[in-house]
Amino acid sequence: MPRLSLPAGMAGRIVLILVAAVTAEFIGNSLINLWQEKELLSAERTRRIAGQIVVAERVVADVRAERRARVAGDLSLDGLVLNWVPATVIADSSAAHTRLRQVKQRLVGMAPALAGRDIRLVLIASATSGKRDLIGALRLADGSFVTFRVTPFLNAPPSFALVLALHLLLIAAVLGMGLLLVRALVRPLRTLAALADATGQGSQPTVVIEGPREVRRVAIAFAAMQARLLNIMAEHTQALVAVSHDLRTPIQRLRLRAALLADSEARDAIDRDLAELEKFVGSIVSFMRGDGAEAARLVDVAAIAMTAVDDAADAGAAITYHGPDALPAILRPLALKRALANIVDNAVEHAATVRVRLSADATAILLVVEDDGPGIPPARRDEVLLPFRRLEQARRHDSGGAGLGLAIASKAVSTLSGTLLLGESALGGLSVTLRLPRQGEATAK
Known part of the structure; x- marks a missing residue:
């Protein structure tokens, strides 16, 4: 087939x-x-009615006019009432009513003697049942009529x-x-739109060529563009990572040579510059590598947050944690650790007091990092999420950053299908809010 x-x-x-x-x-x-x-006449009943009308015509035509009405009435059957009248006001409605036209055709087909005759049919509502009766009239040769009424003919009309x-x-x-x-x-x-959104987010989705001809052409062009873009991104990433990696060797050599200097002030100054340069290189490598195609799994978000706080506190920061002791969820742990670490490091660099708050509702997990630093003007908050952007009025020149901390965090949060928002902190500085979709709660419990 x-x-x-x-x-x-x-x-x-x-x-x-x-x-x-x-x-x-x-x-x-x-x-x-x-x-x-819905018609209530069966084929057999229609045949009997057609035959009875023909019989009534013949019988009525053979008797005198004063007896015709009684003779026609005597020929009536159950559900069929016959009569004779010298004239009638019945008008034919079959031309405008499909059902009546079909009935007339069946009557003629079952009684050929009715072919070519003046047969008038009309519908009338029954006074008792609400159903509709069929009223008809057959014109005789002398101009009089044999009338008939079929009860019922159609069902009662629905409301x-x-x-x-x-x-x-x-x-x-x-x-x-x-x-x-x-x-x-x-x-x-x-x-195709979902594939476009997923491209460059740590995975390389396969483009399926399907759908109408125009969509297939777009999909083919998108697949080719995706391959070109991913190749360019991979080449640029490899080049930057290679350059950053190669810089580590001369940095270590300079560190060793600086250690041999007798002047302690010069040695300390060179060590600070080299540490700043090494941190700069590390930020670039972290930003370019991202988290790869990390798989989501069941993790404890509270444990990750408390670990980040403990690491910062061990380094001498005044930082506190407020939230539950455990909060299981299914997500990419490395992406969350990278985002939180960069946000905390950024806060510790520019503030004296930092507070990390963790909470959750039925649909989302909220991680809020607040500090009492100089903050960021509202008009420039979107700008600091871009790579290599530093706001000098809000950062120290000797922080050693490349302007990648919040950009790395924003990139990591996007791989978690979450959002990163900057706002005013209750401590007077910057507030960074991570909103992550909550998944796998039932599994975690």
Whole structure:
């Protein structure tokens, strides 16, 4: 059996969705109309009625006018009432009513003697059951009429509220089907957007070529661009890391030579400069390498935060921790450690007092590092998240930094699908807030 294939282009698929929606709407409306006009006459009953009308015509034509009405009435059957009238006000509605037109065609088909005759059909509501009766009249050769009434012919019409509810339900179903088809149509675009966001975040996602022709062309171009960009990034990273690594050897040689100097002040000054240079090189290497494709796993966020605080305190910083003793979550531990370490180091460098607060709710983990330093002006907070940016009014010239501390933290937080916000600290300095999505709580418990 040949397999049906979708149109190759986006426009063709959109047209297909529109055609499918219109077709579904048409079929649904037709079914509702058929249900509203459900006929109660079986084929056998229609055949008996057609035969009885022919018989009534012949019998009535053979008797005098004053007896015709009684003779026609005697020929009535269960559900079929016959009568004779010299004239009638019944008008034919079959031309405007599909159901009546079908009934007339069946009557003629089952009784060929009625072919070409003046048969008038109309619907009338029953006074007792609420259903609809079929009223008809057959014109005789002398201009009089044999009339008949079929009770009941159609079901009682449904209420307006029910019909409205059915139509609304049909519209909802068609819209739902259309939305599902549109969702399937744009799914390759959403996938491509997700791949674009993931590119350069420590992984190299594979681009899947699928969808309409236009989307496939975009995906192919994106895959080629992704490969070029990743190659350029890898080459630049390797070059900078190699240069930074090569600088460590002359730094160590200079440190050894400085140790041989007799002048202690000059020796100490050179040691400070070399330490600043070594810290600068270390920051560049840390920023360029990032955390790689680290896998998320179950870790204790509180333990990581307390370890960072203890390390800073051991180095002589006035830093405190406020938060729970344990907070399990599934995330990338190296990325969190790198982010927190750089934020704490930045705070310790420029403030006398630092406070680390940890809290969590049902959806997120909040890590807040506050200090009493000079802070950062609101207009320049976005700027300090960029690499190699230093605000001299907020930093000491001898801090040894490369302007990468907060940039490294921001980059690490992005790999955790979190956000990093800078604000005013309650201590009077800078407040750095890490908001991380909470995952794996049930597993952790």
